[in-house]
Amino acid sequence: MSAPDAPAAAPAEALGQAAVRPTDRPGAGCPKQMHFGPCGGVEFDGTCEVGEFACVFLETPTVRWPTAEPALQTALSNAESARPTAESALPSSEPLSPAAAMRALLATRQIVVADFPARALDARSLADCAGALAGRVDAALAGDSGRNRVQFPPAYRAHLIREAGLAVWTGLNCRDRNRVALEGELAGLADAGASAVHCVTGDHTLTGGRPDAQPVFDLDSTELAALARRAGHLVSVGESPCTPPVDRRAARLAEKVRAGAEVCFVNHAGGAEPVRRFIGESHEAGVAPAFVACVPVVLDRGSAALLRSFTTLVLPEGFLEGILDATDPHRAGLDAATRLCEELLQVEGVAGVNLSGGAADGGEVAFAEAMGAVADRLGLGAGSAAAPHPES
Numbered sequence: 501m502s503a504p505d506a507p508a509a510a511p512a513e514a515l516g517q518a519a520v521r522p523t524d525r526p527g528a529g530c531p532k533q534m535h536f537g538p539c540g541g542v543e544f545d546g547t548c549e550v551g552e553f554a555c556v557f558l559e560t561p562t563v564r565w566p567t568a569e570p571a572l573q574t575a576l577s578n579a580e581s582a583r584p585t586a587e588s589a590l591p592s593s594e595p596l597s598p599a600a601a602m603r604a605l606l607a608t609r610q611i612v613v614a615d616f617p618a619r620a621l622d623a624r625s626l627a628d629c630a631g632a633l634a635g636r637v638d639a640a641l642a643g644d645s646g647r648n649r650v651q652f653p654p655a656y657r658a659h660l661i662r663e664a665g666l667a668v669w670t671g672l673n674c675r676d677r678n679r680v681a682l683e684g685e686l687a688g689l690a691d692a693g694a695s696a697v698h699c700v701t702g703d704h705t706l707t708g709g710r711p712d713a714q715p716v717f718d719l720d721s722t723e724l725a726a727l728a729r730r731a732g733h734l735v736s737v738g739e740s741p742c743t744p745p746v747d748r749r750a751a752r753l754a755e756k757v758r759a760g761a762e763v764c765f766v767n768h769a770g771g772a773e774p775v776r777r778f779i780g781e782s783h784e785a786g787v788a789p790a791f792v793a794c795v796p797v798v799l800d801r802g803s804a805a806l807l808r809s810f811t812t813l814v815l816p817e818g819f820l821e822g823i824l825d826a827t828d829p830h831r832a833g834l835d836a837a838t839r840l841c842e843e844l845l846q847v848e849g850v851a852g853v854n855l856s857g858g859a860a861d862g863g864e865v866a867f868a869e870a871m872g873a874v875a876d877r878l879g880l881g882a883g884s885a886a887a888p889h890p891e892s
């Protein structure tokens with residue numbers, strides 16, 4: 501085990517060539533081979549998401565991001581420099597890249613991002629869902645679907661969504677791709693005009709889809725954030741304020757910010773107060789990324805079932821029951837999501853909301869329409885600033 505709070509040497513190697521992770525590194529024994537753990541899948545009782553044993557990071561001091569990249573570290577050495585600003589997004593009179601346009605938007609007003617509910621491997625479904633959201637939300641958060649492990653490569657998915665007129669905030673995970681494959685995706689995403697890249701470690705193959713596949717986990721989310729930032733992307737990461745170790749989640753976020761993240765998606769935390777508390781703790785840890793708070797969208801039993809499959813989900817008390825027991829669950833779901841968005845947008849430091857969830861099979865476009873309706877109700881002007889297609 502490494503000395504507590506010592507800057508770790510392994511990540512610099514891990515982002516270089518032919519790195520081999522030593523067996524005495526922090527997190528040795530983690531099924532995802534994480535260096536900057538723990539992941540967001542730690543169960544509420546502290547057990548690993550993969551097996552019946554305690555998460556190996558629970559007793560490990562937060563692993564520090566090394567100061568191996570002077571230019572990046574200088575740029576990120578204080579909280580304000582990590583936060584998107586209009587100045588940093590507007591280098592010249594040249595047309596803004598999608599990433600620069602999203603930075604400028606974040607510096608201008610609060611944003612609305614929506615999970616992307618389209619069917620995997622179905623270009624028509626992607627186009628239809630993008631059409632339902634275009635002009636209404638600022639970007640689709642299009643990550644790999646947990647239900648369908650074989651899917652279009654992220655860069656191709658981003659291309660299709662952009663073709664349909666919607667900005668893309670691409671979710672990229674380390675589960676099925678080694679560092680070389682991730683580097684290729686990051687290059688493809690830049691070429692396809694992704695507005696941002698959301699860097700996650702990903703679920704283990706043993707937790708569900710495709711247990712026959714070997715998990716890769718060559719990098720983890722913090723390392724991927726650094727890689728994506730070096731590739732020129734606007735980078736976001738996720739953090740789960742209610743997932744053990746609760747008292748060190750903000751410290752972990754701080755290391756992700758030092759690695760290159762500018763935006764933090766705050767996982768479902770049970771309402772505005774836990775989000776306010778987490779933002780305060782992050783400030784105390786020395787970082788102030790743009791915080792985008794996740795808001796559950798539930799319209800029926802199918803979408804409720806899908807939401808329940810999210811790891812370490814915490815909802816406001818009575819949230820699901822209030823929708824599913826209503827005479828008109830669809831309307832009640834829209835009302836509940838809108839209310840929670842409005843509460844979260846009042847919290848100081850919240851830069852936007854992420855409409856989160858998905859539909860039962862066959863309900864994808866209707867679900868996208870519903871998320872668009874919530875965005876319409878918020879009246880932030882979302883969708884008006886979608887980045888132009890790179891070829892236009």
Ligand code: SF4
Pocket residue numbers: 529530531532533534537538539540541542543547548549550554555556557
């Ligand atoms: S919960 Fe996540 S970080 Fe902890 S040991 Fe398991 S896979 Fe690793």
